[in-house]
Amino acid sequence: MKGAVLPRPAADAGADAWHDYVYLRDNPRGAYEEYWHHTSGCRRWLVVSRDTATHEVYACQDAADAKAVRA
Amino acid sequence: MRYSALSIFLNGLFGNRNWAAHWRQPEPKPHYDVIIVGGGGHGLATAYYLSKTFGIRNIAVLEKGYLGSGNVGRNTTIIRSNYLLPGNNPFYEFSMKLWEGLEQDFNFNAMVSQRGVLNLFHSDAQRDAYTRRGNAMRLHGVDADLLDRAAVRSMLPFFDYDNARFPIQGGLLQRRGGTVRHDAVAWGYARGADAHGVDIIQNCEVTGIRREGGKAVGVETTRGFIGCGKLALAAAGNSSRVAQMADLKLPMESHVLQAFVSEGLKPFIDGVVTFGAGHFYVSQSDKGGLVFGGDIDGYNSYAQRGNLATVEHVTEAGKAMIPALSRIRVLRSWGGIMDMSMDGSPIIDRVHLDNLYLNSGWCYGGFKATPASGYCFAHLIARDEPHETARAFRLDRFRRGYVIDEKGQGAQPNLH
Ligand SMILES: Cc1cc2nc3c(=O)[nH]c(=O)nc-3n(C[C@H](O)[C@H](O)[C@H](O)COP(=O)(O)OP(=O)(O)OC[C@H]3O[C@@H](n4cnc5c(N)ncnc54)[C@H](O)[C@@H]3O)c2cc1C
Numbered sequence: 001m002k003g004a005v006l007p008r009p010a011a012d013a014g015a016d017a018w019h020d021y022v023y024l025r026d027n028p029r030g031a032y033e034e035y036w037h038h039t040s041g042c043r044r045w046l047v048v049s050r051d052t053a054t055h056e057v058y059a060c061q062d063a064a065d066a067k068a069v070r071a
Numbered sequence: 072m073r074y075s076a077l078s079i080f081l082n083g084l085f086g087n088r089n090w091a092a093h094w095r096q097p098e099p100k101p102h103y104d105v106i107i108v109g110g111g112g113h114g115l116a117t118a119y120y121l122s123k124t125f126g127i128r129n130i131a132v133l134e135k136g137y138l139g140s141g142n143v144g145r146n147t148t149i150i151r152s153n154y155l156l157p158g159n160n161p162f163y164e165f166s167m168k169l170w171e172g173l174e175q176d177f178n179f180n181a182m183v184s185q186r187g188v189l190n191l192f193h194s195d196a197q198r199d200a201y202t203r204r205g206n207a208m209r210l211h212g213v214d215a216d217l218l219d220r221a222a223v224r225s226m227l228p229f230f231d232y233d234n235a236r237f238p239i240q241g242g243l244l245q246r247r248g249g250t251v252r253h254d255a256v257a258w259g260y261a262r263g264a265d266a267h268g269v270d271i272i273q274n275c276e277v278t279g280i281r282r283e284g285g286k287a288v289g290v291e292t293t294r295g296f297i298g299c300g301k302l303a304l305a306a307a308g309n310s311s312r313v314a315q316m317a318d319l320k321l322p323m324e325s326h327v328l329q330a331f332v333s334e335g336l337k338p339f340i341d342g343v344v345t346f347g348a349g350h351f352y353v354s355q356s357d358k359g360g361l362v363f364g365g366d367i368d369g370y371n372s373y374a375q376r377g378n379l380a381t382v383e384h385v386t387e388a389g390k391a392m393i394p395a396l397s398r399i400r401v402l403r404s405w406g407g408i409m410d411m412s413m414d415g416s417p418i419i420d421r422v423h424l425d426n427l428y429l430n431s432g433w434c435y436g437g438f439k440a441t442p443a444s445g446y447c448f449a450h451l452i453a454r455d456e457p458h459e460t461a462r463a464f465r466l467d468r469f470r471r472g473y474v475i476d477e478k479g480q481g482a483q484p485n486l487h
């Protein structure tokens with residue numbers, strides 16, 4: 001598990017944007033998207049859509065295909 | 072009523088029918104000088120010290136469930152002050168000193184048991200790291216002893232000393248560490264706070280924070296609006312959700328940590344022991360059950376229950392340390408929601424509104440911190456000045472680059 005799927009700021013986006021990206025989290029109770037690494041299988045990075053209150057998994061796709069990484 | 076040997080004797084004579092309730096069940100008043108959100112160990116301790124030591128009387132603690140329903144009643148009860156970093160060590164040692172006098176102070180038996188906490192090491196590199204931590208502790212006036220393999224073996228002969236991958240080479244022992252009965256901590260602080268006039272209001276969930284002109288003026292709750300002079304948040308695993316009610320985004324993720332208890336056994340393990348080659352810690356309760364746990368599950372969760380992969384992982388680490396564990400039946404397991412901060416260290420600070428205070432980020436080590444956390448948070452709320460042992464726990468340390476990362480893991484909450 002790597003954590004929340006967040007859009008990476010541009011290198012020159014400034015301290016506020018980077019502080020937000022590195023440290024701050026919405027940490028919702030409910031629907032959530034996060035990166036998982038399939039370590040003991042195909043070793044692909046995945047985007048998993050999950051509910052943090054019920055642990056239900058809604059969807060899972062290869063991170064390379066996940067164009068619609070949530071903004 | 073004060074508890075004493077005499078009061079137990081006299082009440083026993085009359086069939087124990089005359090004990091009074093530990094605390095009142097008051098209706099919420101329209102306004103309090105201080106409202107504390109969260110009736111866990113930290114919220115209750117804060118109320119206790121605010122009323123007893125800092126002389127503020129008109130206080131309410133609002134708890135969405137019943138007292139002790141959160142992490143204070145779910146943890147593995149370990150207390151210790153064996154930290155490395157200067158921001159942490161004096162704070163946890165202050166907490167240990169408060170534990171040492173707590174039962175006399177709040178006149179309640181919390182079963183504080185300084186039975187020792189032993190961290191095992193399994194390699195030369197780990198011995199070096201533990202030596203360094205032990206020296207840092209001693210420099211701060213905290214007790215620490217480095218034990219060699221023979222000394223550990225004489226204490227705990229039935230461990231797997233010659234494990235092919237993780238031979239036990241020795242351990243770092245803090246003799247003043249130990250365990251405390253966690254429910255009794257919540258009850259003792261609640262009873263003490265109530266005696267000093269604090270209203271403890273259960274089944275009262277905070278659902279919104281009302282603001283006017285840069286101040287919090289009160290909270291919306293499932294029992295109506297309640298006004299406040301100052302607002303203090305101590306919601307542990309739900310911190311992000313409560314802070315969000317004031318549009319504050321925290322450097323935090325909520326994660327589930329599981330714990331386990333075995334069937335009752337004859338005396339087996341005297342103190343608290345941790346396995347250094349994986350994450351596993353165990354102690355034996357006074358009823359005889361082995362109380363143990365390991366890592367958090369690793370994914371964000373608000374579910375208060377974990378998954379089987381972690382159960383396997385924890386018990387495998389346990390068995391690598393104590394082969395005899397394979398014959399023991401586990402009676403129960405449960406989970407709690409941890410406020411995992413981005414550097415693994417807590418936050419005790421005044422935040423973006425003038426009268427809003429935050430106590431959070433306790434990860435899976437906040438039980439031992441309960442007395443000092445309550446004391447330091449009360450100090451901050453009453454005086455608007457941080458307590459000297461809690462000065463490093465600022466919210467803006469992430470922005471300023473002053474993280475307190477005991478494990479050196481970086482901004483990855485599931486690794487702290
Ligand atoms: C399995 C497990 C093992 C652990 N082992 C140890 C250990 O051995 N040693 C150690 O030092 N620490 C340990 N911990 C960590 C420790 O238990 C916590 O860090 C600590 O209890 C957190 O502070 P608290 O007691 O105030 O939390 P809690 O008891 O969780 O209190 C927070 C309270 O806030 C309430 N709340 C939340 N949202 C709202 C709202 N909107 N309105 C009103 N109330 C609200 C909750 O219901 C809860 O009662 C462990 C934790 C777990 C789960």
Ligand SMILES: [Zn+2]
Pocket residue numbers: 038041042043044
């Ligand atoms: Zn795969």
